[in-house]
Amino acid sequence: MNRVRYRLMALAVLPFLLAMAVDLTAFALLRDRLPDRLASHFTASGSSDDTQSHTSYLVLVLVMHIGLAALWAVVARTGDAAVRGLRWMVWVGYAVAGLVGYLMVAVLVANADAADPGRVRMPLWQLVIGAGCGALAAGIGRLLLLTVSMPAPLPSPGPGEPERLDLAEGEVAGWMRRAPSRVLLGTGLAMIATALVLLYAGGTRHALVALGGALICLAFSCPYVTVDRHGLTARPTVLPWPRIRVPLSDVDRAISREIKILAEYGGWGYRMRPGKTGLMLRSGEALVVRRAGGREFAVTVDDSATAAALLNTLADREGAKR
Incomplete structure (x- = not known):
């Protein structure tokens, strides 16, 4: 694997690791102000309809960001560095990391100082701000990608x-x-691991969704x-x-x-x-x-x-x- 490939993989993984660090830092700073159960799922009207423990929140953050980082690492490892599509995929990874990272912090901020998790609200305009963060992150990813000398297409x-x-x-x-497809096989195995972790953390509904996705990928x-x-x-x-x-x-x-x-x-x-x-x-x-x-x-x-x-x-x- 040449130097270009290493740099592409590093740039593809970087946004998810940064987003994970931001989410974990926000949790550490707000931990004393959070209720025992966090409002974790919200309806279209912005009201909360589900909760999770601090542990399950941390597990979700780790599994989600590490899983996405692994997926984008595979894309950067197996894709052709000479084609424009791979660069677009890296930019999309930065956008996804920016959106997900912001929303996980927004959930913590919404829960801060809340006496009753059922009364916590998460309005839809938070998604608009999250999309803006994703767009900004994608722009940063595009600038960083300019530092990599891409080979000319064959x-x-x-x-x-x-x-x-x-x-x-x-x-x-x-x-x-x-x-065989290494991408689908790796994604399926990663989703099985995610389902097991979510099941252990008590998120049965989310675990079933992850398991269903894993079975489709493996099939x-x-x-x-x-x-x-x-x-x-x-x-x-x-x-x-x-x-x-x-x-x-x-x-x-x-x-x-x-x-x-x-x-x-x-x-x-x-x-x-x-x-x-x-x-x-x-x-x-x-x-x-x-x-x-x-x-x-x-x-x-x-x-x-x-x-x-x-x-x-x-x-x-x-x-x-x-």
Whole structure:
């Protein structure tokens, strides 16, 4: 890992660590003025409808900021430093840290000297101020990012010539690979840890939400990609549905090429862009299929050249039958 990558990771993590320090400092300064139970959740009208202990507040602050810092560290570690999308992601991290950090302090200030947590109010204009803090933090992040000498983007690879796989007449072949995503797997594991901590702290409702998010991430963290007589199919790790299928009759041609997901698709997961869709799990080697209507579908997976060659051969066979 070169110096640019280290500096990007440090800048990506920095705002969350600073926000955590501010929140913990505010708690230490206001601790003697806080009630035993803190008003922690507020309705749209600004009134409180839930409380938490001092311990659960501290655990939430630590887990939230450290978890976000870890997530942005993964983004900075795996993203392409030459693409503009990664810089935008770093700026977004500063905005998120500014917003979350302010709101956690605002909760403490609202609870200060409160005799009854049920009467604590948190008006919606606090969100406006929080958004302003996020925008200011994003501006600071943009200035800090100017200190990093970004590499020039590499030229986009050409479309390549579609390959064929030599199969004898009547010979049957299939191809299958897993397409693991370290980002989704890491996020899912981090959310499980968060759910356990929240459950221990007594936040059952929040723990269930975190656990649900973790299960969704893990279920889609390592999908199966297959090429056979049915065409191209991608399905989740352990579930038969939802699945994405491109039938052979809809395949115009398939190629293998490198994809930078932040630059071309803007992120991970199932992505939609004008003229194309994709199952984006990481940057790198991908199977790209041009469909009969002109749209493209891409999935990032290893050994995509073999998959593309087989898909072209099977599609040619299917076309010959018609």
